[in-house]
Amino acid sequence: MKIGLNEVKEIIKNIGKVIEENKEFLTELDANIGDADHGINMSKGFKAVTKKLNETNTESISEILKMTGMILVSNVGGASGPLYGTAFMRASMAIDKEYMDIYDFINILKAALEGIKFRGKSKVGEKTMIDTIEPALNALIKSKDDDLSDKEALENMKDEALKGVEYTKTIIATKGRAAYLGERSIGHQDPGATSSYLMINEIYKYIVNA
Numbered sequence: 001m002k003i004g005l006n007e008v009k010e011i012i013k014n015i016g017k018v019i020e021e022n023k024e025f026l027t028e029l030d031a032n033i034g035d036a037d038h039g040i041n042m043s044k045g046f047k048a049v050t051k052k053l054n055e056t057n058t059e060s061i062s063e064i065l066k067m068t069g070m071i072l073v074s075n076v077g078g079a080s081g082p083l084y085g086t087a088f089m090r091a092s093m094a095i096d097k098e099y100m101d102i103y104d105f106i107n108i109l110k111a112a113l114e115g116i117k118f119r120g121k122s123k124v125g126e127k128t129m130i131d132t133i134e135p136a137l138n139a140l141i142k143s144k145d146d147d148l149s150d151k152e153a154l155e156n157m158k159d160e161a162l163k164g165v166e167y168t169k170t171i172i173a174t175k176g177r178a179a180y181l182g183e184r185s186i187g188h189q190d191p192g193a194t195s196s197y198l199m200i201n202e203i204y205k206y207i208v209n210a
């Protein structure tokens with residue numbers, strides 16, 4: 001795979017579209033275990049990102065990721081804004097090339113995950129976006145270690161991300177607003193884990209069809 005500046009821009013815009021399509025769904029999920037604003041927060045953030053991407057000339061992958069992160073932090077209320085914002089900003093620091101291959105993408109995703117864990121003081125098994133992103137990243141790394149093709153690796157990444165979302169239904173939330181519910185959070189899928197899946201699936205779809 002070879003992904004350049006324009007492809008990254010398109011992927012982020014596609015993420016904006018899929019967030020918009022799922023705005024109500026994400027908000028409904030957050031209504032079950034939070035404060036019913038996750039879809040609204042994400043939609044507001046990615047609308048601002050898309051607007052900026054359409055208006056600004058960016059010169060590198062790193063610059064786009066940084067801009068995205070900064071806009072998310074300043075436009076998204078709630079926990080998810082600073083968390084996703086930090087993820088994109090950390091990702092921007094992990095790439096200084098004009099084009100990225102699968103290994104660069106692994107580094108970017110790794111940096112993003114570390115950013116979220118640092119910012120959220122969270123780890124896997126707490127019913128958050130981490131339950132989607134960490135297994136997805138691990139599947140990607142393992143697939144390349146096993147010499148699978150980029151396409152197969154990305155497919156495994158996306159499949160594990162979805163399993164992560166399903167897994168959040170089975171566990172108790174210990175981070176974020178959903179933690180107030182304790183055991184009553186069981187049975188509900190985490191909104192942030194769901195938005196992370198939508199993003200990962202969009203990246204998968206774009207790269208595999210490119």
Ligand SMILES: Nc1ncnc2c1ncn2[C@@H]1O[C@H](COP(=O)(O)OP(=O)(O)O)[C@@H](O)[C@H]1O
Nearest residue numbers: 038078079080120122128129175176191192193
């Ligand atoms: N400490 C944390 N670490 C990682 N993810 C978190 C943390 N706290 C919350 N989240 C994620 O944020 C999502 C909620 O986002 P959102 O509704 O936009 O913000 P808020 O909870 O402030 O209303 C949760 O579903 C969860 O995935």
Ligand SMILES: [Mg+2]
Nearest residue numbers: 034035037038
């Ligand atoms: Mg919320």
